[in-house]
Amino acid sequence: MRRHILAVLGLLVLAAIGVFAYLAWPDAARLDVAAVSGARPTITPPREQMLPTVKTADPIGWKAGEAPTPAAGLRVAAFATGLDHPRWLYRLPNGDVLVAETNSPPREGGGIQGWVMRHLLGKVGAGGASANRITLLRDADGDGRAEIRTVFMTGLTSPTGMALFDGQLYVANTDSLVRVPYTEGATSVTAKPELVVKLPGGGNHWARNVIPAEDGRTLYVSVGSASNVAEGGFAREKFRAAILQVYPKEKTFRVFATGLRNPNGMALVPGTNRLWTVVNERDMLGSDLVPDYLTAVELGDNFGWPWYYWGGYIDTRVEPKNPELQQYVKRPDYALGPHVAALGLSFAGDAKLGGQFTRGAFVGEHGSWNRKPLSGYKVVFVPFDAAGWPVKGAKPADVLTGFVTPDGDAHGRPVGVITDRTGALLVADDVGNAIWRVTGAR
Structure with a gap:
């Protein structure tokens, strides 16, 4: 009996040593981010992990006079x-x-993964309580800085997306889509939000987005998965990892497209009004997989999550298998690199940055927590051609960098991107607690 106990203890010690060794020497990238970017990224064999690679940029904020680094010009x-x-x-x-x-x-959630996620959220500046509000900013004198700031709306639950539609302001909470009447020029809303549809909440991916659809009568709402690869069961993933099409008058919705692990930013490309989204792909297949992506989305599309990635590569971790789906999986249009955490999306449209930033998509990359070395932590631009597709052979071009120090600490992390009324680019920085304004050189 004693020998059996010693044997078990020995195995436990070896397992513990293995875990700590893994944390000390996580999987390191063997490819540059650029190699896993563009329309034809390099897709290498997966390096499956029991625990994710942990490599974070600790938040330090911005000191007076500090700012991100804009591209030349x-x-x-x-x-x-x-x-x-x-x-x-x-x-x-x-x-x-x-x-x-x-x-x-x-x-x-509990277990090792639950503990890791809670620990990491604090490390990357995302572990605090939610303010649960929408704030209005007004640059009345046109100097490029908001001198008026008011609390516009409260009574929300981890809100993200906002959209005006038929005289109402729609807000995407983590667990619902709500609306309130909107009056132009108002600096606050006191009306109680009206429920339009309930959304599945909880789990890993909490942020929801909403935009008006091209048909002028419906809305698109993005809902990320509850898990990495449905390890918590498929019941938790109902109406998730999807873009929903909401009928606001009827207060109903249907699944527009699915197999999208965590779609967040959505936008209609100018000229064609085709829907595009950026998507965070899965973890724990190594630092070179899987690339986040930018893609056009049509009714009925399935991008493969959780069974497949990048148009048909099999994720062997997922049970039960779904071999019948493989031939129908749509390949994304454009890879942004592994673990960059692409969240924000805005087409150039009325942007006036000039030069190479005239036609294409701005993408806010929140930055990796599970790749060595770090990836993302910047705003990039994907050039598009006149037909409304990414330029063949083009790689993402840096627009705003410098969010991470040479020592690997994070001044900030970019998320949402939009243009202001002058054509400048506004970038939400949720770790730096700032909004940056990017303009063309005069």
Whole structure:
């Protein structure tokens, strides 16, 4: 009996040593991010992990006079500072800017992965309580800085997306889509939010987005998965990892497209009004997989999550298998690199940055927590051609960098991106608690 106990203890010690060794020497990337970017990224064999690679950029904020680094020919300055975890932006018709000051609701789940996620959220500046409000910012004198700031709306639950539609302002909470009457020029809303549809809440991916659809009568709402690869069961994933099409008059919805692990930013490309989204792909297949992506989305599309990635590569971890789906899985249009955490999306449209930033998509990359070395932590631009598709052979171009120090600490993390009424680019920085304004050089 004693020998059996010693044997078991020995195995436990070896297992513990293995875990700690893994944490000390996580999987390191063997490819540059650029190699896993573009229309034809390099897809290498997966390096499956029991625990995710843990590599974080600890938040340090911005000191007075510090700012991100703009691309050559651009300038950057603070539009607003001192906010509480600003993640998403929306421009009203009169030029006012709404910012969702928001954060994850309390995290659920136990076990090693639950502990890792809660620990990491604190490390990357995403573990605090949510302000649960929308703030209005107004640059009345046109100097490029918001001098008027008011609490526009409260009574929300981890809100993200905002959209005006038929005289109402729609807000995507983590667990519902709600609306209130909107009056142009108003600096606050006192009406009680009206429920439009309930949304599945909880789990890993809490942020929801909403935009008006091209048909003029429905809305698109993005809902991320509850898990990495449905390890908590498929019942938890109902109406998740999907873009929903909401019929606001009827207060109903249908699944528009699915197999999208965590779609967040959505936008209609100017000219064609085709729906595009950016998607966070899965973890724990190594630092080189799987690339986050930017893609067009049509009714009935299935991008494969959780069974497949990048158009048909099998994720062997997922049970039960779904071999019948493989031939129908749609391959994304454009890879943004592994673990960059692509969240924000805005097409150039009325942007006036000039040069190479005239036609294409701005993408806010929140940055990795599970890749060595770090990836993302910047705003990039994907050039599009006149037909409304990414330029063949093009790689993402940096627009705004410098969010991470040479020592690996994070001044900030970019999320939502929009243009203001002058054509400048506004970038929400939820760790730096600021909104940055990028303009073309004069």
